Structure formats: C-alpha cells, structure tokens
Amino acid sequence: MVASEKQVKDINKKHKIKSQKLKQKVDASIAKATEERGLVLLITGNGKGKSTAGFGVVTRCVGHGYKAAVAQFIKGDWECGERHLLASHGVPFSVMATGFTWDTQDREGDIKAATEVWTEAKKYLADARYHVVLLDELTYMLGYKYLDKEDVIHAIINRPAEQTVVITGRGAGKDLKQIADTISEIKDEKHAYRAGIKARKGVDW
Ligand code: ATP
Ligand code: MG
Numbered sequence: 001m002v003a004s005e006k007q008v009k010d011i012n013k014k015h016k017i018k019s020q021k022l023k024q025k026v027d028a029s030i031a032k033a034t035e036e037r038g039l040v041l042l043i044t045g046n047g048k049g050k051s052t053a054g055f056g057v058v059t060r061c062v063g064h065g066y067k068a069a070v071a072q073f074i075k076g077d078w079e080c081g082e083r084h085l086l087a088s089h090g091v092p093f094s095v096m097a098t099g100f101t102w103d104t105q106d107r108e109g110d111i112k113a114a115t116e117v118w119t120e121a122k123k124y125l126a127d128a129r130y131h132v133v134l135l136d137e138l139t140y141m142l143g144y145k146y147l148d149k150e151d152v153i154h155a156i157i158n159r160p161a162e163q164t165v166v167i168t169g170r171g172a173g174k175d176l177k178q179i180a181d182t183i184s185e186i187k188d189e190k191h192a193y194r195a196g197i198k199a200r201k202g203v204d205w
Helices: 005-032 050-063 081-087 107-125 138-143 149-157 174-179
Strands: 040-044 067-072 093-095 130-136 164-168 182-185
Touching: 040 050, 040 174, 050 067, 050 081, 050 130, 050 164, 067 081, 067 107, 081 093, 093 107, 107 130, 107 149, 138 149, 138 164, 138 174, 149 174
Parallel strands: 040 164, 040 182, 067 093, 067 130, 130 164
Antiparallel strands: none
C-alpha cells in the first residue's frame, strides 16, 4: 500500500523530532569530553581487521600532515602493502625480520629480533614529533614474554602527552587493557580462510 501524503508528512515529522532528541543527547555527551591528549588505542580479539584498523589510524594521521611511526612485531617477512605506501610518505618502519614464530621455532632468535624492534619503538615513543605510533602485533611479545612487560608499559605511559599509541594483536592482557583509553575487541564471526579461501595480496596483507 502506498502511503498517503498526510502519512508521509507524519512520518517525516516524527523522524525530525526523534533526530532532534538524538542530536541533543549526542551534543551533550560531546560537550562533556573536554580533555585533549594523546590516547592509547587497543585493538584486540580473534576477528580480522586489527592491523588494518591500526594502519587506518596511521593513514589518517599522515593525511593530516602529522608524523607517524610503525613498529611491527612478528609479521616481518610478509611485505604488507601499507609499508610500501606509508614508507614512501616518510613513515619510519621497524619490522621484525624473522617471520611468524611457528615458522622459525627459534625462541632465542625471536627474542633478539623483538628486542631490536622494541629498541626502535622506544625511540618513537620518546619522540614528541610522532603524533601516532603503531605497535602492530605487540600483544604476542608480552604473551610470549619476549619483551619485558614493565619496560613496555613504562615507555607507553611516559610517552609525550600529545602522542597516540595504537596497539594491535590477539589476547591483550590486563596490563595493556589497564593503560588503554579505548579498547576494541574484534569478534571472529566468520573468516574466509576456514572456507578454504587463500589470503589475498592487497586485501589480507
Ligand atoms: P588484518 O591484518 O587483515 O587486519 P588482523 O590484524 O586482525 O588482520 P592477525 O591476527 O594479525 O589479524 O592475522 C594476520 C592474518 O591472518 C591476516 O592475513 C588476516 O586476514 C588473517 N586472519 C585474521 N583473523 C583470522 C581468522 N580468524 N582466521 C583466519 N585468518 C585470520
Ligand atoms: Mg594483525
């Protein structure tokens, strides 16, 4: 049944009232947020999209003309597309060169590689020129105890006040959760991999 002109008018009127009420609520909550400082964003969970989201923040930052830096733990020998793009825009990358740990099965080697990347990451975290620092896949380094947790937490909480840190990886522990301002848990509801579809260049890396 086609709505009459009057019915359409009524629907539009109701929609307008509802929208106005919602806007008032949103404006009031925006007005409550008065503090301005850099954040700790934690993107965790088993679903796909954590690193993509982290790189999204870096891209957003660079797009506004700010500086950003990236430290990648674990995924060293996957040449991710973001690296090619962002490095050509002056974003320094520090990347673990060993690849996935289940490929290497070399704990000592992994610790050494992780420590090298962390040494660079600490420099980014001490440098106020960086508006955003992405610590991609950091959670595993703490989970495996490859890096000293106290040292990592200390460097993050003592970063320059305007700097935002984005941390990605599954299974974030309580210490990272405690220092995070925003935590997003990405849920794994369905993944193409389980249907036998291969990871795709330009989509998955
Ligand atoms: P992306 O890099 O695509 O944002 P991610 O950072 O959330 O993914 P990781 O745990 O870092 O996910 O996994 C890296 C790779 O594994 C990516 O190629 C991703 O597509 C794939 N992947 C992510 N989640 C799953 C899953 N639940 N099952 C299978 N493969 C996954
Ligand atoms: Mg990832």
